[in-house]
Amino acid sequence: MIDRLYQTLLSEGLLVGFAITGMVMWGSYWISAKLTKGRIHGSAIAVCVGLLMAWLGGALTGGKNGIADIPSLAGIGLLGGAMFRDFAIVATAYGATFQDLRRSGKAVIVALSVGLVLPFICGASVAFAFGYRDAVSVTTIGCGPVTYIVGAVTGAALGAKSEVIALSIAAGLVKSIAVMIATPMIAKRIGLNNPHTAMVYGGLMGTHSGVGAGLAATDPRLVPYGLMVSTFYTGFGCLLGPSLFYLILQHLLAF
Amino acid sequence: MIIYGVALLSICYLVGNFAGELLGYLLHEDKNVGGVGFSMLLLMFLTERMRKLGHFNSVSAGGVQFWAAMYIPIVVAMAAQQNVMGAIKGGWIAFFAGLLAFIASFMAVPVINRIGLKKHLETSTWNPVPEEDRQ
Numbered sequence: 311m312i313d314r315l316y317q318t319l320l321s322e323g324l325l326v327g328f329a330i331t332g333m334v335m336w337g338s339y340w341i342s343a344k345l346t347k348g349r350i351h352g353s354a355i356a357v358c359v360g361l362l363m364a365w366l367g368g369a370l371t372g373g374k375n376g377i378a379d380i381p382s383l384a385g386i387g388l389l390g391g392a393m394f395r396d397f398a399i400v401a402t403a404y405g406a407t408f409q410d411l412r413r414s415g416k417a418v419i420v421a422l423s424v425g426l427v428l429p430f431i432c433g434a435s436v437a438f439a440f441g442y443r444d445a446v447s448v449t450t451i452g453c454g455p456v457t458y459i460v461g462a463v464t465g466a467a468l469g470a471k472s473e474v475i476a477l478s479i480a481a482g483l484v485k486s487i488a489v490m491i492a493t494p495m496i497a498k499r500i501g502l503n504n505p506h507t508a509m510v511y512g513g514l515m516g517t518h519s520g521v522g523a524g525l526a527a528t529d530p531r532l533v534p535y536g537l538m539v540s541t542f543y544t545g546f547g548c549l550l551g552p553s554l555f556y557l558i559l560q561h562l563l564a565f
Numbered sequence: 566m567i568i569y570g571v572a573l574l575s576i577c578y579l580v581g582n583f584a585g586e587l588l589g590y591l592l593h594e595d596k597n598v599g600g601v602g603f604s605m606l607l608l609m610f611l612t613e614r615m616r617k618l619g620h621f622n623s624v625s626a627g628g629v630q631f632w633a634a635m636y637i638p639i640v641v642a643m644a645a646q647q648n649v650m651g652a653i654k655g656g657w658i659a660f661f662a663g664l665l666a667f668i669a670s671f672m673a674v675p676v677i678n679r680i681g682l683k684k685h686l687e688t689s690t691w692n693p694v695p696e697e698d699r700q
Contacts, residue, residue: 327642328638331638331639331641331642331645332638334641334645335637335638335641338641353637353640353641356637356638356641357640357641357644358644359641360640360641360642360643360644360645360647361644361645361647361649363644363645364644364645364646364647364648364649364650365649365650365653367645367646368648368649368650368651369650372650374648374650374651375646375648376645376646376647376648376649376650377645377646378645378646386642386645386646387642387646389638389639389642390639390640390641390642390643390644390645390646391643391646394635394639395639395640395643396578396582396600396601396604397574397575397578397632398632398633398635398636398639399601399605399636400574400577400578400581400601400604400605400608401574401608401629401630401631401632401633401635401636402605402633402636403604403605403606403608403609404608404609404612404626404629404630404633405633406605406609407609408609408610408613409688409689410685410689410691413681413684413685413688413689414681414685416680416681417677417678417680417681417682420677420680421673421677424670424673424677425670425673428666428669428670428673429666429667429669429670431669432662432665432666432669433662433663433665433666435665436658436661436662436665437658437662440657440658451658451662452662454659454662454663455662455663455665455666455667456666459596463596476651476655477655477656477658477659479648479651479655480651480652480654480655480656480659480663481655481658481659481660481662481663481666482663483647483648483649483651483652483655483659483663484652484655484659484660484662484663484664484667485663485664485666485667486647486663487647487649487652487663488663488664488667489667490644492667492671496671500671500674500675500678501675501678502674503693503694504685504686504689504691504693505685505689505691506678506681506682506685506686506689507674507678507682510674510677510678510680511674513677514670514671514673514674514677515667515670515671516670519640519643519644519647522636522640523640523643523644526636526637526640527637528695529695530636530637530695530696531695531696533636534605537601537602537605538602538605538606539602541599541600541601541602541605542598542599542602544596545585545588545589545592545596545597545598545599546598548596549592549598
C-alpha cells in the first residue's frame with residue numbers, strides 16, 4: 311500500500327511539485343494575512359518557507375539540491391529547475407513596455423558595471439583578510455559574491471582548489487539568499503517601486519534567483535524589468551572573472 | 566486559442582536562448598549570455614506587433630499570462646532546492662563575503678538610481694502601488 315503511494319509520488323514528480331508548492335503558497339498567504347496582517351508579503355514568506363525546506367532537505371540527505379534530493383519530492387526540483395524558471399521569466403515580460411526600458415539605458419549600464427565590480431572587491435578583500443594570498447584563490451573567492459555561477463566558472467577556469475571553489479559558491483549563495491529575504495523589506499527605503507529602479511536593482515544585485523524572488527515579493531510587475539538586466543549579469547561576470555579580474559589581482563598580489 | 570500564446574512564448578524562449586548561445590560563442594565562453602533577456606525582448610516586440618495587427622487576442626494572451634502568474638510558485642520551488650546547507654557550511658568567509666557584497670551593492674542603488682530617474686518618473690505612466698494593494 312505505502313509502496314504504491316511511494317511509486318506514484320516518484321513517477322508523477324512534476325505534479326507532486328505543483329501540489330506541494332501550491333500548499334506552501336496557500337499556507338504562506340494565510341500566515342501573511344492572519345499573523346502579520348499583510349505586513350509581510352505572502353510570497354516573501356513562501357520564499358522563506360522554500361529556503362527552510364531546502365535547509366531541511368540538505369540536512370536530511372547531505373545533498374546539494376535541497377528538498378529535491380528527497381526522491382519522492384524530486385518533482386519540486388523539476389518545477390523550480392532551469393527550464394520552467396526561464397520559461398516563466400520570459401512570460402513575465404508580457405506587458406512590460408519598451409518605452410520604460412529604453413529611457414533607463416544609461417543607468418542600467420552603470421549599474422551592471424558597478425554591480426559586477428563591487429561584489430568582487432568585497433569578496434576578494436574578505437579572502438585577503440582571511441589570509442589567502444595567491445591570485446587564483448583570491449579571484450575565485452572574489453567572484454563567488456558576484457554570483458555563485460561566476461564563482462564556480464572562474465574557479466574551474468583558473469584551476470582553483472575544490473575547497474576554494476566550494477567557499478566561492480557558498481559566498482554566492484549567501485548573497486542570493488540575502489537578496490531574496492531583504493528585498494521586500496528594504497524596497498520602500500530605496501524607492502524600489504518603479505521600472506527604472508527595478509532595472510538598476512537588477513543590474514547591481516545580479517543574482518537571478520535573488521532578484522527574481524525579491525522583486526516578486528515586492529511587486530510582481532517589477533520582475534521583468536529587474537530580470538531583463540540581471541540576465542546579462544552572470545554572463546558578463548563569467549567573462550570578466552577569469553580574465554580581467556584575475557589579471558588585475560595577479561598584478562596587485564605580486565607586490 | 567490558448568496554445569497560440571504558449572507556442573509564441575516557447576518560440577521566443579527557444580530563439581532567445583539560441584541568440585544567447587551565439588553571443589556566448591562569439592565572446593569565446595561556454596555560457597549562454599543574456600538568452601533569457603533576448604527572449605523577453607522578442608516576446609515584448611512580437612506581442613505588441615501582433616496585437617496591433619489583430620492576431621493576438623485576450624484568449625491567446627491567457628497562454629502567456631498563465632506562465633507569468635506561475636513565476637512566483639516556481640521561484641518558491643527554486644528556493645526549496647537551493648544549497649542552503651552549502652551556504653551555512655561555507656563558514657565565516659562565505660558569510661562575510663556574501664553579506665558585504667550585498668550591503669555594498671545595496672548602498673549603491675540610491676546613488677546609481679539617480680541617473681535618469683527624474684526623466685523616467687516624469688514620463689512614465691507607471692502606478693507605483695502594487696495591484697493587490699489597490700483599494
